[in-house]
Amino acid sequence: MPDAGRALPPAPPTVAQPSPLAAAEALGAAPELAAFQDEPPQMASGMPGKTGWLKLDFERRGERTILADLAVRAPYMAQRVLYPEPQVPDLAWLFIITTSGCVLQGDRMALDVTAGPGARAHVTTQAATKLHGMDANYATQTQTLTAAAGAYVEYLPEPLIPHRGARLVSDTRLTVAADATLLYGEILQPGRKHHRPDDVFGATLLSLAVTAQRPDGRLLFHEKLVIEPQRRPMRQTGVMDGFDVFGNVVLLTPPAAAEQVLARLDADVDHAAGIAHGACRLPNDAGLVYKVLGRETADVRARVREFWAITREVLTGEPLSPPFFWR
Amino acid sequence: MSPPAAGIARTLQFGESMFPVGGFAFSGGLESAIQKGVVVDRDTLAAYVRTALEQAAQGDGIAVIHAHRAATAGDLDTLGAIDARVFARKLSGEARTMTTRMGKKFAEMSADIVGTAPVIAWRERIAAGATPGCYPVSLAVNFAAQGLAAHDAFVVHQFGVASTILSASLRLMKVSHVDTQRMLFALLANVDADHARAATARLDDMAGFAPMAEILAAVHVKAHVRLFMN
Numbered sequence: 119m120p121d122a123g124r125a126l127p128p129a130p131p132t133v134a135q136p137s138p139l140a141a142a143e144a145l146g147a148a149p150e151l152a153a154f155q156d157e158p159p160q161m162a163s164g165m166p167g168k169t170g171w172l173k174l175d176f177e178r179r180g181e182r183t184i185l186a187d188l189a190v191r192a193p194y195m196a197q198r199v200l201y202p203e204p205q206v207p208d209l210a211w212l213f214i215i216t217t218s219g220c221v222l223q224g225d226r227m228a229l230d231v232t233a234g235p236g237a238r239a240h241v242t243t244q245a246a247t248k249l250h251g252m253d254a255n256y257a258t259q260t261q262t263l264t265a266a267a268g269a270y271v272e273y274l275p276e277p278l279i280p281h282r283g284a285r286l287v288s289d290t291r292l293t294v295a296a297d298a299t300l301l302y303g304e305i306l307q308p309g310r311k312h313h314r315p316d317d318v319f320g321a322t323l324l325s326l327a328v329t330a331q332r333p334d335g336r337l338l339f340h341e342k343l344v345i346e347p348q349r350r351p352m353r354q355t356g357v358m359d360g361f362d363v364f365g366n367v368v369l370l371t372p373p374a375a376a377e378q379v380l381a382r383l384d385a386d387v388d389h390a391a392g393i394a395h396g397a398c399r400l401p402n403d404a405g406l407v408y409k410v411l412g413r414e415t416a417d418v419r420a421r422v423r424e425f426w427a428i429t430r431e432v433l434t435g436e437p438l439s440p441p442f443f444w445r
Numbered sequence: 446m447s448p449p450a451a452g453i454a455r456t457l458q459f460g461e462s463m464f465p466v467g468g469f470a471f472s473g474g475l476e477s478a479i480q481k482g483v484v485v486d487r488d489t490l491a492a493y494v495r496t497a498l499e500q501a502a503q504g505d506g507i508a509v510i511h512a513h514r515a516a517t518a519g520d521l522d523t524l525g526a527i528d529a530r531v532f533a534r535k536l537s538g539e540a541r542t543m544t545t546r547m548g549k550k551f552a553e554m555s556a557d558i559v560g561t562a563p564v565i566a567w568r569e570r571i572a573a574g575a576t577p578g579c580y581p582v583s584l585a586v587n588f589a590a591q592g593l594a595a596h597d598a599f600v601v602h603q604f605g606v607a608s609t610i611l612s613a614s615l616r617l618m619k620v621s622h623v624d625t626q627r628m629l630f631a632l633l634a635n636v637d638a639d640h641a642r643a644a645t646a647r648l649d650d651m652a653g654f655a656p657m658a659e660i661l662a663a664v665h666v667k668a669h670v671r672l673f674m675n
Contacts, residue, residue, distance in 0.1 A: 401536070
């Protein structure tokens with residue numbers, strides 16, 4: 119019900135929030151959330167323990183990229199930085215953990231990743247992000263990722279699994295210098311596919327926005343996906359067709375590198391193999407967007423990994439390491 | 446301001462599918478959809494057009510309404526900002542080609558035919574390379590300049606989305622004129638509800654979700670034989 123008669127949310131609890139969390143709270147004003155402004159009977163929205171904040175600042179120091187600054191607030195946690203790839207010994211890996219194990223109604227999460235000039239980092243999550251079922255309120259997350267001059271950043275979290283009735287509004291801002299590279303990829307599962315039949319596309323609302331800009335604020339591209347499976351059939355022709363899992367990868371990189379990556383990719387819709395994928399050039403010479411649809415998560419992951427491996431080779435001149443045996 | 450009957454005539458003139466802005470060169474991704482077995486019959490064609498209409502109603506259609514407001518207020522800078530936002534949402538090169546070619550041609554024709562100051566100013570902005578000139582914005586500038594309602598511009602835009610794909614379908618698959626006209630009749634039944642939603646939306650609310658349509662655009666770029674430009 120847009121605007122007319124919208125119930126005002128109850129006064130938020132008076133807890134001092136760092137400014138990124140104020141942005142996460144402000145996402146609640148999105149019109150797609152108008153019907154979900156009630157407070158959870160459990161812990162109220164935005165309370166300590168429900169306001170995750172993680173700030174990761176990577177900087178180049180001599181031969182390595184180090185984590186120069188870290189700010190963390192539960193349920194976010196960060197593991198120590200690792201350097202697992204000998205062919206790119208300076209490239210820092212960091213695994214994000216969420217101690218609550220899932221995203222709950224009333225959660226407000228803010229992630230802020232910055233790579234300084236020449237820094238190289240890979241950020242990922244330890245496990246899939248489970249969005250629990252919701253019967254009151256909603257969850258929001260803001261993500262800001264910044265790559266300064268000459269920086270190389272990969273943010274490839276494990277898949278998002280929205281449970282039945284989940285509501286999430288996510289706003290991602292990517293800021294990238296003209297000679298920097300930022301690889302951002304999400305995989306969205308339809309739900310707990312083999313749990314119950316109505317878990318497939320059982321989420322109530324997923325609103326996923328990505329905006330990319332230059333450091334001077336010049337807009338590169340904007341995408342806002344509003345997914346409401348109860349209102350619009352997901353298997354409709356042109357939407358998901360017969361597929362269940364969606365991969366969305368953005369590569370912000372200078373045009374010459376983007377062309378090299380694009381030349382090595384094919385694009386196809388293969389109903390028999392259960393996979394469809396293809397890359398397009400983003401507007402304003404921003405780079406590429408790569409979309410994948412699959413029936414199973416593993417097939418989509420394989421395609422995203424292929425895109426990642428090509429990107430790695432083109433941008434660093436080194437091959438991507440084989441997958442960890444435990445992932 | 447056009448008198449009422451002339452207003453209807455001009456809405457038809459600028460809204461009909463044969464208005465020469467080159468729409469016939471585009472299939473809205475249908476060519477790939479047929480080649481890849483995504484659209485195989487009348488039912489899947491109708492569903493494909495429905496998806497395109499839903500995407501337009503939540504996306505470019507909102508831009509039509511905002512651009513109509515800005516044009517009515519004579520605010521060229523806001524029009525430019527809306528145009529940049531529409532362009533930044535077109536994630537495939539073919540989608541950008543379609544909207545800027547048709548938008549530029551529509552602005553040129555509008556300046557030549559309507560000939561009032563706002564449509565000429567908009568054509569000059571595009572010609573100077575100061576703005577991409579996306580189709581929804583050029584359409585809104587024309588309608589506002591003639592005193593035709595934003596609602597009518599929205600309807601004409603939705604009609605154009607459907608008729609572009611349906612007229613391409615006649616050349617690409619086994620479907621009759623009666624079939625496509627029947628689909629057009631049925632699919633545009635929701636246009637008032639779509640307009641009501643778009644009319645209260647913020648420009649930031651432009652959204653969509655049609656990953657298969659975007660993958661088909663990527664497939665089309667790599668295809669060897671192409672009849673249409675998208």
